[in-house]
Amino acid sequence: MSFINYSSREINCKIVYYGPGLCGKTTNLQFIYRRTNPEQKGKLISLATETERTLFFDFLPLALGEIKGFRVRFHLYTVPGQVFYAASRKLILKGVDGVVFVADSQLERMDANMESIDDLKINLGEQGYELDKLPFIIQYNKRDLANIIPLEELNREINPNGVTWYEAVATKGPGVFETLKGVAKMVLMELKKNY
Amino acid sequence: MPDFDLIMYESEFRRIEEELKKLHQQSNSKLVFLVDKNGQLIASAGDSSDMDTTSLASLTAGNIAATGGIARLLGEKEFSLIFHEGERDNIHISLIGQRVILVVIFDNRSSIGLVRLRVKKASEGLLRIFDEINRKSEEKKQAKTFDDSPFAEITDEDIDNLFR
Numbered sequence: 468m469s470f471i472n473y474s475s476r477e478i479n480c481k482i483v484y485y486g487p488g489l490c491g492k493t494t495n496l497q498f499i500y501r502r503t504n505p506e507q508k509g510k511l512i513s514l515a516t517e518t519e520r521t522l523f524f525d526f527l528p529l530a531l532g533e534i535k536g537f538r539v540r541f542h543l544y545t546v547p548g549q550v551f552y553a554a555s556r557k558l559i560l561k562g563v564d565g566v567v568f569v570a571d572s573q574l575e576r577m578d579a580n581m582e583s584i585d586d587l588k589i590n591l592g593e594q595g596y597e598l599d600k601l602p603f604i605i606q607y608n609k610r611d612l613a614n615i616i617p618l619e620e621l622n623r624e625i626n627p628n629g630v631t632w633y634e635a636v637a638t639k640g641p642g643v644f645e646t647l648k649g650v651a652k653m654v655l656m657e658l659k660k661n662y
Numbered sequence: 663m664p665d666f667d668l669i670m671y672e673s674e675f676r677r678i679e680e681e682l683k684k685l686h687q688q689s690n691s692k693l694v695f696l697v698d699k700n701g702q703l704i705a706s707a708g709d710s711s712d713m714d715t716t717s718l719a720s721l722t723a724g725n726i727a728a729t730g731g732i733a734r735l736l737g738e739k740e741f742s743l744i745f746h747e748g749e750r751d752n753i754h755i756s757l758i759g760q761r762v763i764l765v766v767i768f769d770n771r772s773s774i775g776l777v778r779l780r781v782k783k784a785s786e787g788l789l790r791i792f793d794e795i796n797r798k799s800e801e802k803k804q805a806k807t808f809d810d811s812p813f814a815e816i817t818d819e820d821i822d823n824l825f826r
Contacts, residue, residue: 470668470702471812474675478812479702509716514724523728526701526720531824535812539824542701542720558727562700644825652821659813661667661803 468562469658477538480654481562482647485587486569487579488520488548491608494637495569496527496543499647502640507531521547524559534655541651548583557590565602565654566591567646569637570625572607572615580625602653605632606646611639668698669799674791675705681787682707689780691768692751696788697722698762708767718765722755726763745774756781759789 470479484492493513500511509528516522525545530538546556560566568587570580588598605626607618618634626632631649635642678696686694686707695706695715701723703715725744733741744755754766754777764785766777 468667468700470670470698470700470704472670472675472704474670474672476812481700481702510714512717512721523724526717526724528716528720532826534816534820534824537812554731555728558724558731561727562698648821648825651824652818655813655816655821658667659816662811662813 469564469654471537471658471662475538476536477540478534478658479540479542480564480651480658481542481544482565482567482650482654483559483563484543484545484567484569485556485560485583486548486608487571487576487583488550490548490569490571490576490580490583491635491637492545492548492569493521493525495567495606495608495635495643495646496525496545498637498640498643499529499543500527502644503529520549521545522552523547523555531651539655541647541654543647550582553586553590556586557593560590560594560596563591563594563596563601564657565650566598566604567650568603568605568625569608569635570605570621572609572621573612574614574616577616577624584625599628602650602657603630604646604649604653605630606635606637606642607632608635608637608642610634610642611636667799668702668704668795669802670704670795671798674795674798677791678705678788679707681784681791685764685766685780685784688783689766689768689777690772691766691777693765693767695719695765696762697765699723699726699757699760704762722763722765726755726757754778754781756785758785759792761792762788764788 486492507530512526514523527543529541544559546559591598607621633642633646637643682694693708693710696704697719701720703719729741742757746753751767751769756764758764
């Protein structure tokens with residue numbers, strides 16, 4: 468649910484990074500934070516446990532620039548990936564404009580990926596959204612590791628509808644901005660459709 | 663979609679600012695701000711120069727969302743008010759019409775009683791304005807008459823430029 472302010476000429480959109488525990492959602496935001504100019508970003512807020520696991524959410528506001536005289540702001544959120552934080556995860560999806568599903572490419576995390584994407588569909592459904600109708604892209608993360616699943620298999624299992632996907636190594640950066648740009652484009656194009 | 667996008671026009675925005683300014687003065691508070699339930703700052707009154715209002719907005723919305731989750735577990739529809747007391751500053755957070763969050767930060771120059779009283783009054787005014795905003799954007803959406811829409815002519819190149 469975007470917020471378009473004609474008075475201050477601003478457009479605000481909410482993008483949520485979803486995925487199983489330890490797939491790299493927070494790492495995506497941390498990389499974006501490190502590589503964005505100071506004047507384009509706010510504080511990166513992480514509500515995390517003492518062991519740096521996301522407890523509620525991470526939040527990064529970005530003001531990337533202007534489109535047709537309107538300042539475009541993206542608010543990036545992550546959800547807590549661990550299974551038992553289901554109630555919190557649901558809350559973060561409220562008012563979402565676009566979703567990035569960060570999948571863990573490692574062989575042993577395939578079940579966790581599948582469980583998480585089912586959880587995403589259920590939680591969106593409870594908020595009245597349908598994943599198929601929302602700007603949605605997939606990021607296959609950790610492509611630099613040795614024990615990874617081939618892309619064809621990942622796409623077959625996680626991405627039967629063939630949505631846009633990117634390969635990424637969030638710790639080092641490849642694919643991180645491509646993913647953000649991909650989802651941002653879809654969100655803005657969705658707004659274009661409606662207004 | 664479960665919610666409508668929130669579209670704010672000049673006239674309603676001015677009225678909201680007026681309402682917040684009045685509340686800021688009458689409650690003798692430090693800062694008053696209004697946040698969308700999704701964490702986006704709508705407007706504020708008072709001195710926010712040394713405050714990170716964007717982060718405050720997002721965390722306040724998270725706070726309200728978590729409290730709402732607790733309420734539902736207890737069989738309540740919503741807890742409409744949260745109050746945090748600090749050594750120096752206090753924060754009064756209330757939900758207006760299930761849609762927006764009104765936040766008042768105050769110190770010992772005011773009191774919780776005064777803030778509650780003034781917030782109640784301001785909420786009524788704000789509720790009326792938001793009803794109007796909803797009606798207006800619904801009408802425009804039906805009639806597809808968004809004047810001066812920034813999206814009409816948006817191109818791939820515009821979006822690429824954001825990421826340069």
